[in-house]
Amino acid sequence: xxxxxxxxxxxxxxxxxxxxxxxxxxxTSTDLERQVNAPGRAQLVxxxxxxxxxxxxxxxxxxxxxxxxxxxxxxxxxxxxERVAERGFQLVYGSTANLFIDRHGDYIGYGPEASExxxxxxxxxxVQLPWDKRIARVFCTCYRNREERVDPGAHLTSDxxxxxxxxxxxxxxxxxxxMRAGTEPEMMWLRLDENKQLKGGVTKPNCYHIDQFEELxxxxxxxxxxxxxxGFDMIQGDHEDAPGQLELNWMFDDVLRNxxxxxxxxxxxxxxxxxxxxxxxxxxKPFMNVSASxxxxxxxxxxxxxxxxxxxxxxxxxxxxxxxxxxxxGKNHFMPDPKIDAVKPGPIGLHSIGGVIEHLAALTSIGSSxxxxxxxxxxxxxxxxxxxxxxxxxxxxALRVSAPGRFEYRSVDSMxxxxxxxxxxxxxxxxxxxxNLDPGEPEERNIYTAxxxxxxxxxxxxxxxxxxxxxxxxxxVRSAMPGEMYKVYxxxxxxxxxxxxxxxxxxxxxxxxxxxx
Numbered sequence: 001x002x003x004x005x006x007x008x009x010x011x012x013x014x015x016x017x018x019x020x021x022x023x024x025x026x027x028t029s030t031d032l033e034r035q036v037n038a039p040g041r042a043q044l045v046x047x048x049x050x051x052x053x054x055x056x057x058x059x060x061x062x063x064x065x066x067x068x069x070x071x072x073x074x075x076x077x078x079x080x081x082e083r084v085a086e087r088g089f090q091l092v093y094g095s096t097a098n099l100f101i102d103r104h105g106d107y108i109g110y111g112p113e114a115s116e117x118x119x120x121x122x123x124x125x126x127v128q129l130p131w132d133k134r135i136a137r138v139f140c141t142c143y144r145n146r147e148e149r150v151d152p153g154a155h156l157t158s159d160x161x162x163x164x165x166x167x168x169x170x171x172x173x174x175x176x177x178x179m180r181a182g183t184e185p186e187m188m189w190l191r192l193d194e195n196k197q198l199k200g201g202v203t204k205p206n207c208y209h210i211d212q213f214e215e216l217x218x219x220x221x222x223x224x225x226x227x228x229x230x231g232f233d234m235i236q237g238d239h240e241d242a243p244g245q246l247e248l249n250w251m252f253d254d255v256l257r258n259x260x261x262x263x264x265x266x267x268x269x270x271x272x273x274x275x276x277x278x279x280x281x282x283x284x285k286p287f288m289n290v291s292a293s294x295x296x297x298x299x300x301x302x303x304x305x306x307x308x309x310x311x312x313x314x315x316x317x318x319x320x321x322x323x324x325x326x327x328x329x330g331k332n333h334f335m336p337d338p339k340i341d342a343v344k345p346g347p348i349g350l351h352s353i354g355g356v357i358e359h360l361a362a363l364t365s366i367g368s369s370x371x372x373x374x375x376x377x378x379x380x381x382x383x384x385x386x387x388x389x390x391x392x393x394x395x396x397x398a399l400r401v402s403a404p405g406r407f408e409y410r411s412v413d414s415m416x417x418x419x420x421x422x423x424x425x426x427x428x429x430x431x432x433x434x435x436n437l438d439p440g441e442p443e444e445r446n447i448y449t450a451x452x453x454x455x456x457x458x459x460x461x462x463x464x465x466x467x468x469x470x471x472x473x474x475x476x477v478r479s480a481m482p483g484e485m486y487k488v489y490x491x492x493x494x495x496x497x498x499x500x501x502x503x504x505x506x507x508x509x510x511x512x513x514x515x516x517x
Contacts, residue, residue: 030153167426220237248265299425351429360398
């Protein structure tokens with residue numbers, strides 16, 4: 001990536017240059033120091049050292065997640081674990097936006113004049129990489145630098161993973177409920193030619209065919225093996241209806257842990273692809289006239305329950321217990337209330353669905369986050385819902401009650417950043433509950449048939465530009481992107497939309513090169 005010498009500052013991180021620097025004593029009450037000194041964390045740090053000795057790990061990836069869902073961070077020798085666990089590592093603020101420059105040559109979010117963030121490890125996420133047992137990974141939470149003149153050591157609001165943790169905790173404190181999520185990550189296994197250029201899918205687009213599933217066995221069995229060694233409770237998989245398209249599922253869990261697993265799953269697929277000379281494609285729609293890759297979110301709200309280590313894993317595990325833990329039991333507030341209706345979700349579930357319907361246009365900017373995402377929505381007839389309605393087992397609606405106690409949000413594709421999506425869903429759930437939003441009666445007809453009969457239904461935004469406009473006008477969904485997060489996200493995605501509109505494609509040439517005289 002070319003770096004331009006002259007750049008324009010987008011977000012100021014030193015607003016009061018003349019203000020006296022805070023003393024070290026004042027910093028002991030910062031968000032950063034509170035995490036480092038949190039009760040029980042010192043013991044977790046010691047447990048990681050024991051795991052390092054047990055597994056023979058010599059190197060650690062300290063990683064967090066950028067605005068687009070990309071995994072970024074630093075690699076540090078395991079000998080320095082305790083020092084880095086306490087002090088953290090530093091990296092430029094712009095890494096939260098992939099250190100990317102827009103089409104005008106300006107850095108997105110933060111310029112080179114900005115300070116450096118501090119990444120603090122979450123010890124409970126430490127786990128060995130099964131493909132190279134010398135290396136482990138640990139997720140980190142990001143903070144403003146200790147030396148900042150304004151809000152030193154505060155949570156870095158452009159850290160999407162850190163935001164989800166805070167939003168989820170705020171929701172749980174207020175409503176005494178937490179979200180559990182399960183995702184359906186479709187993706188495609190593609191072949192490469194001798195020049196490592198894409199030459200189509202590994203398999204034919206035959207949905208649910210075991211023979212095509214079998215052809216992908218070397219890839220998916222390796223993914224499953226690696227996944228189970230990194231805490232996944234794999235439950236099912238199938239061949240979907242696009243070339244090389246596969247979906248593997250694992251057990252649902254707390255929304256943050258599930259987001260970490262989806263991120264890890266993408267890492268695993270990329271590694272297996274390297275080993276087998278393939279390309280693991282998470283682009284939503286590389287081929288027209290066949291289905292795109294979605295990432296449906298199955299969500300529910302619970303109170304109570306306990307964290308338990310998955311019984312499939314042995315006592316001696318190559319990571320911290322938290323990686324192999326799932327939350328089980330408790331009360332599911334999306335279950336029907338027999339006193340009201342034996343089939344419909346209970347009041348909390350209905351109001352949550354109402355919240356999603358109310359804010360679906362803005363949510364689309366997160367669930368369908370790329371220009372290519374809208375190829376999926378325009379190619380109608382291929383299981384991509386474009387209307388703001390809900391029903392039971394009705395895949396023509398944006399939401400469906402896929403089973404008692406949960407609903408499936410379908411307007412999400414394979415490029416989604418699950419941390420942004422999780423935070424946004426929590427915000428619209430809270431709005432639906434607070435306002436007692438009524439989603440209306442479930443639609444049991446094909447939505448197109450219902451509309452032909454006169455039903456009025458809102459359509460989703462059909463371009464990234466329109467979705468970003470909807471986000472700009474929706475205070476509830478935007479609140480899931482606090483502080484600098486929205487500015488970074490809007491800058492990044494608006495630039496993506498402008499780049500698309502600023503480019504000339506093969507389609508332009510095919511349609512207009514010889515159009516006159």
